Structures are given as C-alpha cells and as structure tokens.
Amino acid sequence: MLASSAPTATTSLPSLHPLTYNAIPAPSLNPSCLSFSSSSSSSSSSSSSSYSYLSPLSFGLHSKTHDRINPKLKGLRVRCSKSEPLKVMISGAPASGKGTQCELIVQKFGLVHISTGDLLRDEVSSGTEIGNKAKEFMNAGKLVPDEIVTTMVTARLSRQDAKEKGWLLDGYPRSFAQAQALEELSIRPDIYIVLDVPDEILIDRCVGRRLDPETGKIYHVKNFPPDSDEIKARLVTRADDTEEKVKSRLEVYKKNAAAISSTYTSITNKIDGNRSKEIIFEDIDSLLSQVQKDKTAKSVKPVLQTESRLNLASSSRDKWRGIPTRLNNIPHSREIRNYFYDDVLQATQRAVNDGRTRLKVEINIPELNPEMDVYRIGTLMELVRVIALSFADDGKRVKVCVQGSMGEGALAGMPLQLAGTRKILEFMDWGDYGAMGTFIKIGSIGAKEVDEQDDMFILVAPQNAVGNCIIDDLKAMTDAAGNRPVILINPRLKDLPGSSGIMQTMGRDKRLEYAASFESCYFFRLLYYAGTQYPIMGAIRMTYPSVYELHKRVDEPSGKEKYIPLSTFTARPTIDEINDAFLGKPRNKDKKASGIWGFLSGVF
Ligand code: AP5
Numbered sequence: 001m002l003a004s005s006a007p008t009a010t011t012s013l014p015s016l017h018p019l020t021y022n023a024i025p026a027p028s029l030n031p032s033c034l035s036f037s038s039s040s041s042s043s044s045s046s047s048s049s050s051y052s053y054l055s056p057l058s059f060g061l062h063s064k065t066h067d068r069i070n071p072k073l074k075g076l077r078v079r080c081s082k083s084e085p086l087k088v089m090i091s092g093a094p095a096s097g098k099g100t101q102c103e104l105i106v107q108k109f110g111l112v113h114i115s116t117g118d119l120l121r122d123e124v125s126s127g128t129e130i131g132n133k134a135k136e137f138m139n140a141g142k143l144v145p146d147e148i149v150t151t152m153v154t155a156r157l158s159r160q161d162a163k164e165k166g167w168l169l170d171g172y173p174r175s176f177a178q179a180q181a182l183e184e185l186s187i188r189p190d191i192y193i194v195l196d197v198p199d200e201i202l203i204d205r206c207v208g209r210r211l212d213p214e215t216g217k218i219y220h221v222k223n224f225p226p227d228s229d230e231i232k233a234r235l236v237t238r239a240d241d242t243e244e245k246v247k248s249r250l251e252v253y254k255k256n257a258a259a260i261s262s263t264y265t266s267i268t269n270k271i272d273g274n275r276s277k278e279i280i281f282e283d284i285d286s287l288l289s290q291v292q293k294d295k296t297a298k299s300v301k302p303v304l305q306t307e308s309r310l311n312l313a314s315s316s317r318d319k320w321r322g323i324p325t326r327l328n329n330i331p332h333s334r335e336i337r338n339y340f341y342d343d344v345l346q347a348t349q350r351a352v353n354d355g356r357t358r359l360k361v362e363i364n365i366p367e368l369n370p371e372m373d374v375y376r377i378g379t380l381m382e383l384v385r386v387i388a389l390s391f392a393d394d395g396k397r398v399k400v401c402v403q404g405s406m407g408e409g410a411l412a413g414m415p416l417q418l419a420g421t422r423k424i425l426e427f428m429d430w431g432d433y434g435a436m437g438t439f440i441k442i443g444s445i446g447a448k449e450v451d452e453q454d455d456m457f458i459l460v461a462p463q464n465a466v467g468n469c470i471i472d473d474l475k476a477m478t479d480a481a482g483n484r485p486v487i488l489i490n491p492r493l494k495d496l497p498g499s500s501g502i503m504q505t506m507g508r509d510k511r512l513e514y515a516a517s518f519e520s521c522y523f524f525r526l527l528y529y530a531g532t533q534y535p536i537m538g539a540i541r542m543t544y545p546s547v548y549e550l551h552k553r554v555d556e557p558s559g560k561e562k563y564i565p566l567s568t569f570t571a572r573p574t575i576d577e578i579n580d581a582f583l584g585k586p587r588n589k590d591k592k593a594s595g596i597w598g599f600l601s602g603v604f
Pocket residue numbers: 092093094095096097098099100101116117118120137138139141142143144145146149170171172173174178205206208209210218219220221223224240249273274275276277280
C-alpha cells in the first residue's frame with residue numbers, strides 16, 4: 001500500500017546514501033507551494049548538527065523483542081575513559097543501621113565514608129570551637145546548624161581521596177537547606193539509599209548500641225555483642241542514645257525526611273532495614289554493583305557527546321547514512337522503521353543524559369502521521385517500546401502513559417487515534433527479562449500516576465480532543481514529576497474547537513506557554529506541495545543537540561531517489577526560509593512568515 005497516489009515501487013529498497021553537505025544548484029520550484037505535511041507546529045531552538053551512534057548501554061537486553069541494533073549504524077566511534085568513582089548517600093532514621101551498613105559498603109567498595117555524626121563527635125571530643133557549638137545541639141537530639149555541618153561536609157568532599165575513591169555520605173543532608181546546598185555546588189550522588197525501620201525497633205537499637213572507641217566498630221548489647229571481654233570492657237555508650245533523646249532525634253528526622261528525598265526522587269532506593277544486616281547488605285551490594293556497572297559502561301562515551309557543536313557537525317557528516325528513501329512506500333520496511341527508532345532513541349538519550357527534563361519528539365513519517373490514512377498505531381507503539389526499553393536497560397524505571405477518557409457524560413471520550421492504545425501497550429511483548437511491571441509500567445496521564453519510584457515518563461501522543469483539553473492533566477503530571485524527565489511522543493497540543501469551553505480552563509496564553517516549555521529533542525517532517533501528500537519534496541530533520549537540517553529529495557535517472565542537504569537552521573525554519581533555500585536565495589532574516597506557515601505558526 002502506498003501513502004498516497006505514488007507509483008508502486010517495483011525495485012527493492014535502495015541502498016542508503018552517505019550524507020554530503022555540498023551546495024547544490026537551486027531547483028526550480030514554486031516558492032508558495034511547499035507545506036509541512038501535518039498541521040501541528042511549535043517553535044523551538046536547537047544547537048549543533050546531527051550524528052548517529054549506538055549507545056553501548058541501550059542495546060544489551062530484550063533483543064528478542066525488537067531489532068534495536070541496526071547493522072548499518074555499527075562503527076560507532078567511542079571514547080573510553082576511566083569510570084567516575086561511586087557517589088552514594090545513605091539515609092534513614094536514628095539507629096536505622098546506616099553506620100553498620102557503611103562499614104560493609106566501605107569494605108566492599110572502598111569508598112571514603114563521611115559520617116557527619118562521626119565528624120561532629122570527633123570535633124566534640126577534640127574540644128574544638130565547632131565541637132563546643134555542636135555539643136549542645138547533639139546532646140539535645142537536635143540538628144546542628146546547617147552552616148556548620150555544610151562547611152564541614154563540603155570541605156571533606158573536596159579532599160583528594162574522596163574525589164579519587166568515591167564517597168559514601170552518611171547522615172547528610174538532614175534538612176532541605178543542606179540538600180540544596182549540595183545541589184548548588186552540583187554535588188549529587190549516583191544513588192540515594194534510605195533504610196526503612198519501624199519506630200519501635202529504632203529505640204531498642206539506640207538504647208542498646210555500644211561503640212568501640214579504638215576501632216570505631218558499632219555493637220549492640222543484644223544484637224551484636226562483642227567477641228571478647230577485652231572489647232566489651234572498653235565499649236562506650238553515645239551521650240545521645242537515651243530513649244528520650246532518641247525520640248527527639250526521630251521526630252527531627254521525620255520532619256525533614258520528605259523534603260530531603262524530594263531532591264533525590266529519581267535516584268532514591270528505599271530498603272527494608274528491619275532484617276539481618278547481612279541480608280540488607282546483599283540488597284545494597286547489588287544496587288551499588290549495578291550503579292557501578294552502569295557508570296563504567298557510561299564512561300565509554302560516544303566521542304561526539306563531548307565535542308564542540310562545530311566538531312559535531314563536521315565529524316558526523318560521514319557517519320550519518322542520510323535520510324532513507326522510499327518513504328512513501330507503506331508499510332514502511334523494517335529497516336526504515338528501525339532507522340527512525342534508532343534516530344529518535346539516540347537523540348532522546350543524549351537529551352536525557354544532558355539533564356533535559358521536558359522533551360518532545362515529533363516525527364511524522366507516513367506511518368506516524370495521523371493525518372494520513374496509512375497511519376499505524378503499531379509503529380507508534382514500537383517506537384515507544386524501543387525508547388522505554390532502552391532507558392529501562394540503563395536501570396531507569398519508566399512509566400509509559402496514555403491519556404484515558406477525558407471529560408464527563410456526553411463529552412466523555414478520547415481521541416480516536418489513541419483508542420485501544422493502552423490495551424495494546426499492556427499486551428505488547430516487553431521482552432523476556434521481566435521489565436514489564438518492574439522497570440516498565442503503563443499508566444495514564446495525570447498527577448496521581450507519578451509514583452516516587454518512577455524515574456521518567458514517556459507520554460504517548462498526548463492530545464486535545466474536541467471539547468476536552470489534556471493540558472491541565474499534563475501540567476499536573478509534569479509538576480508532580482519535578483525534575484524527572486517527561487518525554488512527549490508526537491504531542492498534539494494545539495487548541496481544538498470545543499462547544500463546552502473546557503478548552504479554556506487554563507487560559508490560552510498559559511496553555512501555549514506550557515506547551516512551548518517542552519524542548520524538541522527530535523524532529524522529522526516530510527515536505528510536500530501545499531495540500532498534497534505526494535510527491536515528497538524534501539524533509540526537515542533535527543536530532544538533539546543539533547541544527548535543523550533541510551533536505552531536498554531528488555529523483556535519480558536509475559529510478560532511485562536521494563535526499564540532498566540544502567541548508568541548516570539553528571531554529572525550526574519558517575516556510576519562507578524553506579522556500580528560499582529551495583530556490584537558492586540568500587537568507588532574508590526580516591521576512592515575515594506567510595502562506596500556510598503564517599497560519600500554522602499561530603497554532604501550537
Ligand atoms: P548520627 O551519628 O548521624 O546519628 P543518627 O542519624 O541518629 O544515626 P545513628 O548513628 O544513631 O544510627 P545509624 O543509622 O548509623 O545506626 P547504627 O548502624 O549505628 O548523628 C548524631 C547527631 O549529630 C544528630 O542527632 C545531630 O545532632 C548531629 N548531626 C549529624 N549529622 C548532622 C547534619 N547533617 N546536620 C545537623 N546535625 C547533624 O545502628 C544502630 C544500632 O542498631 C547499633 O547498635 C547496631 O549494632 C544495631 N543494628 C544495626 N543494624 C542492625 C540490624 N540490621 N539488625 C539489628 N540491629 C542492627
């Protein structure tokens with residue numbers, strides 16, 4: 001089947017062409033006739049040029065689920081560097097077992113253990129100025145003032161051993177201000193472990209705790225008594241380990257815990273601390289080993305990630321294989337689908353790895369263009385699966401969300417394009433590795449879908465329906481997601497005429513502003529003559545962090561076709577800029593948008 005009235009291709013899929021950036025003679029074309037092939041639009045700026053690589057992290061698992069390795073994209077240039085050392089934070093109520101687990105973590109991972117409690121106790125026993133100030137707070141079971149502790153911690157973290165061996169921060173941050181102080185210095189752990197122990201157990205653990213002043217080892221009169229009488233004789237009790245003080249420390253902990261963990265939501269791992277210390281450590285060990293493995297893998301960076309934009313542009317030209325041809329042939333071949341899945345995936349990963357959190361992917365090849373009768377929901381689902389599984393392979397918990405029925409009563413309903421989507425997602429093959437239900441979850445769009453353990457959210461084609469606006473739900477969801485990535489796949493957030501006025505809830509300006517807050521990390525659009533879907537005149541492509549590339553499709557005498565790069569733009573080009581590029585005209589910066597773009601640009 002063809003996407004339009006295009007002649008059926010009788011030849012097999014042609015080989016793909018390496019991209020060249022040579023100037024080409026201006027083609028003859030009616031400048032007023034080009035249009036984007038779909039009506040959604042939004043403005044966004046971007047940066048350097050395109051390139052292709054396969055993430056070393058992303059293609060390991062789930063190979064039976066889909067073909068995520070495209071053999072044509074092999075030959076990735078990578079840079080191997082020494083992996084960064086582990087950075088770990090451990091938190092939990094008083095006596096939850098932080099110190100005990102830290103002993104085991106240090107033995108296994110060799111990290112520098114920085115315990116604010118120990119640092120403060122040292123200051124107290126040495127009788128320093130800091131110690132004298134801290135003593136009264138500690139003895140009362142209160143927090144020592146932030147500025148004292150923060151100065152102490154940042155000084156310790158900046159020492160060479162911590163930089164080289166990695167660190168294990170125990171007992172800091174203990175207030176939101178302390179967490180923010182680290183954020184401001186860009187000091188962020190790889191993982192935030194919270195030991196969870198019921199209150200009644202904590203009191204017994206504190207009251208029975210004994211410390212060996214010689215070795216620093218932690219004992220407990222019942223749970224972990226010392227091996228010899230000699231050790232037993234020298235054990236001491238901490239001044240703040242009375243029942244009354246423990247209760248006060250616990251109260252302080254509870255008051256601050258939620259605010260602190262909000263800073264580390266995406267890297268938080270809660271562990272049941274009411275088990276034997278060996279079993280608890282098994283969990284911690286496997287978590288840290290995984291983080292370390294991921295860090296090592298990530299240190300094999302695509303060389304392009306760290307290059308300047310200019311270098312990106314030039315070094316990638318000979319790597320990228322160019323836009324695939326025969327895009328009007330439907331169904332798209334597996335190779336073409338994989339090309340686009342890879343292209344989108346790599347751009348998305350780069351953006352997420354760069355810390356971008358509000359992202360959108362817009363791709364409208366015929367099978368993904370709901371304006372066309374060849375639109376296939378299956379292709380959209382496959383694309384979503386590739387992206388979700390790839391992030392899951394990296395250890396992220398991904399929630400894939402589809403909007404549910406919107407509105408009430410007679411106005412209830414959902415966009416036709418999304419009907420059945422959630423069911424399809426639930427029944428899809430998510431691989432043999434148990435990703436579904438653990439690393440991949442399916443949900444709908446809304447704030448209540450945002451769980452603490454979710455690391456990121458992929459929203460499938462969120463869109464307004466006639467009379468119903470998705471933006472309020474989206475906004476509530478992104479607010480709840482905080483600084484976790486939210487990726488919109490083919491959003492359609494423009495206003496639709498509504499009889500109910502529901503579309504007006506948030507105010508148009510606010511809606512547009514919100515919709516525009518999502519940064520494009522991937523954009524691909526085919527260009528046609530206005531009002532037609534055949535022939536394809538060219539294409540615009542942008543992959544994060546890259547410029548918008550304008551390509552012209554040309555027929556070759558052999559009956560094949562190819563795409564030739566015409567121009568690049570730092571922001572999405574207007575239709576006038578596209579027409580000028582096709583005509584070989586110099587850029588006219590003052591020119592106003594006109595024609596169909598003039599209409600589209602007013603619509604999100
Ligand atoms: P700090 O020393 O950090 O005390 P804490 O957070 O109250 O924690 P603990 O050291 O009491 O317990 P833990 O979780 O390490 O448990 P442990 O392994 O020892 O801080 C003390 C004070 O300093 C604070 O109150 C504050 O005043 C000040 N301070 C510190 N940091 C600060 C900051 N950032 N800002 C401001 N002020 C700050 O285990 C406890 C007992 O249980 C032991 O006897 C152990 O043997 C036993 N045990 C451990 N694991 C198990 C297990 N799995 N099963 C059975 N028993 C176990």
